[in-house]
Amino acid sequence: MIRHWTDIPDSVLKLLRQGTVIPAHPLALGIDAELDMQRQRALTRYYLDAGSGGLAVGVHTTQFEIRERGLYAPVLSACAEAAEAWTDRPLVRIAGLIGQTEQAVHEAQTARSLGYHAGLLSLAAFRDASLDEMIEHCRAVAEQIPLFGFYLQPAVGGVPLPFDFWRRFAEIENVIGIKMAPFDRYETLNVLRGVAAARAEDRITLYTGNDDHIVADLVTPFTIVRDDAAITMPIRGGLLGHWSVWTKTAVDLHARCRAAQDSGTIPGELLALDAEVTDCNAALFDVANGFKGAIAGCHEVLRRQGLLTHTRCLSPHEALSPGQADEITRVAREHSHLTDDSFVAENLEHWLS
DSSP states (O other): OOOSGGGSOHHHHHHHHHOOEEEBOOOOBOTTSOBOHHHHHHHHHHHHHTTOSEEEESSGGGOGGGTTTTOHHHHHHHHHHHHHHHOOSOOEEEEEEOSSHHHHHHHHHHHHHTTOOEEEEOOGGGTTOOHHHHHHHHHHHHTTSOEEEEEEOGGGTOOOOOHHHHHHHHTSTTEEEEEEEOSOHHHHHHHHHHHHHTTOTTTOEEEEOOTTSHHHHHHOOOEEEETTEEEEOOOOEEEESGGGSSHHHHHHHHHHHHHHHHHTOOOHHHHHHHHHHHHHHHHHTTGGGTTTTHHHHHHHHHHHHTSOSOOOOSSTTOOOOTTHHHHHHHHHHHTGGGOOHHHHHHHHHHHHO
């Protein structure tokens, strides 16, 4: 079991650090809100065959309410077992961790026992805590499992986290990555500055969670000045709810972004794709209604493809908003090159077998 980042297999650590596509794994429910094991496995198989380099389970897209229903361990176990049975290539397995310290530590121990490599740590439960209290919490959880920091946007429950937090968080030796998802360019830069100030850029790999600017994050050569010298800190991959759908084209897009980043030449058509992907995300995440239908929007795409049977979520407040389905239809039509419907159709029966 993995307790420290040095315990992670070299092949997995290499994949994580070079950057990869990590979809935030949705929850597949039956009509009576029970876990649909067949379709939960099918989703995992889809992501792996699409070329994803990892899975993030128990995160926002999986629905935080799985804890209240006693589904946290069963869902993490189902996805891990499905992945292990489907492929023998290296995969980065990340588990979502939430709650106060006792709960987060317990979840970290559960994830570790199920073969997960790192925990994506949400601080939503520390909204009224001091900076010292948050760092103490992070250190306690990091004693159990390597950590991915998580800057979740406030619109869906995240807590504003200043530069000083990220500097001190990056100093924790068992932190190996950060998912930046504040949906705010200023705050994204604060994370980068914090990592640089902690001199942790070689240990911590940066992943975008900014579903509103995926391509821009992946191609921008972020430059941070430290000790009067400029250092470049690229964002290597993505851990994204957006990538829970149309994943095959997301893998292709990530490869194009990485190639452009490595070459130092960013084609204009790639920059144009940033706006197109953002337009798709506005429909998927229900931006017009304050992100109320963010999870259900992803479910709707998967339902249309046949991977899910409905869009129902554990919370009655998580549902498609009026007009959201029409917006999804629009972006799928206008940006059809960003969808992977034919790929899913060709393989769906195999994944459901």
